[in-house]
Amino acid sequence: MNQSSHAPAVEQHAHRDDIGAKMGMWLFLFTELLLFGGMFLMYAYYRFQYPDQFKIAAMELSTSMGTLNTIILLTSSLTVAIAITALRKGNRFLALLNLFVTIVFALAFMVNKLFEWSAKISHGIYPGSEDILNKPNGEILFYGLYYVMTGLHGLHVIIGVVILSFMFVFIYKGSVNKDNFMKLENSGLYWHLVDLIWIFLFPLFYLIH
């Protein structure tokens, strides 16, 4: 960073700048982290205020369901990474296959989530319900945070499915290929982020009793 150091010699005629694209993506992921950061802050604050009630409420959540979803999501991170490597090495079929598996995993995650939520809702546990308003404040907040945070995360999973499906089509059509795979790599980064956030949500809601 000294005065004489030259600016990166970007070939400005080509509109393509892979490093730039990746940098933009990282910056975007950074904003996503901060978005969830606000929520983690709230979680920390309320857990500190109502430690006992948080504990009781957390016992209601099914650890096995959460574990299953964690395994699903972690594996899907692996498959997306394989897809990227496969494409870089020119194995289009393997890339498509793994991308497909990733999408299936993502959908499985959502289905699982759906079961989980609907079970809770049928027990009358959802924001604003009569049952929940009879519970102590800490439990109300726990479930409030639970729905908001996993909901927001679920939304990201759905967006991820859409993005990955587009990538599938692009690879199929060949516009994303061995020499031009930045889009896929950035989508992969996004998917890892979705995964990473879940890895924090999982212990906070399902494991710490």
Next chain:
Amino acid sequence: MANGTVALEEKSFYEESTNKYSGILSWLLTTDHKRIGLLYLVTICAFFIVGVILGILMRLELIAPGPTIMEAQTYNTLFTLHGVIMIFLFIIPGLPAIFGNFFLPLQIGAKDVAFPRLNLLSWYIYVIGAILVLISLFLPGGPIDTGWTFYIPYSVRSTTNVSLAIFAAFVLGFSSILTGLNFITTVHRMRAPGMGWFRMPLFIWSIYSTAWIQIIATPVIGITILLVIMERAFGVGIFDPALGGDPILYQHLFWIYSHPAVYIMVLPAMGVVSEIIPTFARRTIFGYKAIAFSSLAIAFVGYLVWAHHMFTSGISDTARWIFSLLTFIVALPSGVKVFNWVATMYKGSIDPKPPFLWVMSFIVLFSIGGLTGLVLGSLATDIHLHDTYFVVAHFHYVMFGGTGTIFFGALFYWFPKMFGKMYSIKWANISVALFFIAFNMLYFPKFIMGYMGMPRRYFDYLPEFTNLQVISTVGSWLMGITMIIIFANLIYSVKKGKKSPENPWGGVTLEWHTASPPPLENFHEIPTVTHEPYDFSQLEEMKHESK
């Protein structure tokens, strides 16, 4: 510096477009950063004018005690809309989106920003956000009346269209984030050969620092807004004391964004000042690195002072004195800048053209705003002044007197470059003078009233404030007239103005090395940078360059 010669018959970006369409579509689908900058210019100015009209209406209401032209509820919605429009639609996007878009690539010698299509998308997101604000006005329930800060618990209880209006703010935040990440990547990746970090013009440094704040702070308001919406829709309880939530937490999260946001507003303005002063003083900037790093320092420390908006909210004493101390510290880098600007002018050969006069007006008004900020930053005085007109006066001095003034300064400085035309210098001088007088008439009485105890956000007042309120209202009329003169002068000049010389002010940063208005891809050949940014010895060479 630029080794490409500019052919005289060359087409400008107005005549050549990035797509195959002509007419309005060539604008709406453009990916040219200059056209996008102009799209922003038009939309943002439109909202600014709406905001000004709302302000003038409020002032009219306050010309006499008691209801004059409206009832309390109307006044509540007016100050909310005025605040929302001025903050989210005018001052936050203002300088970065208009002048950042137009001049960032030009000043670093690039053909465009890093992600041109994303850039266009940001504009559309901005427009969608703006449309949502407008829709929220007309839906049943009525316009939002919470104040632009949307404080809990009222924002959950209010029956007006709060959800839609704040969702609009969420959408606008998205636009801001995308612009920010586009600019950061552009600065890192697209600088012309030879333009090391310390050869960047200071406007670029300020836009760069701003972009970081946009990225770091905006997501926090995003999540906060989403939570308020959920709270209204489902009663989640996170901010609702009845369910164990904490309204103060909302204030924290709100200001964790909104305080850095005031630096989103003011840093680019400081950058423009650092461009204009050297050009009109014909001297290289004093303390280049100090100014560059003070931008980063402001961006950083500005992040840690949010709770000074909450001194009276019941936060702990320890928190209060720490935040008070930090608030004083953030004044230091701002002071560094002011002293450097003044030192740059010392012994310069000053040419008091309109852009320079705007800067003079900025330095005075912004200093008043900044120094009264210290009054509010000290705990004891803030207890007395919190939520009074003193605060209203303070933030108009910094936002309007600071950034607003430089919005016009930048417009008058770069107008010849953007449109290739020159405006009437005489009328421009008159408008600066009128602006300065009108501004102080409009807002200085508010300092006094605030000190006497006039609270903000009231449509009514005690009779003893009448004189000062009337002065302020008359000031608002004068301000309205000033705005008409400014816009009439500029719009007339776009249509019928004289052709401007290529480099009317004798600027030396890269944007002055190309034609006015610039060609589609800015430069014939990407320039190689061999000089410091404000090295006026190049002016001689530049004369030959374009001929």
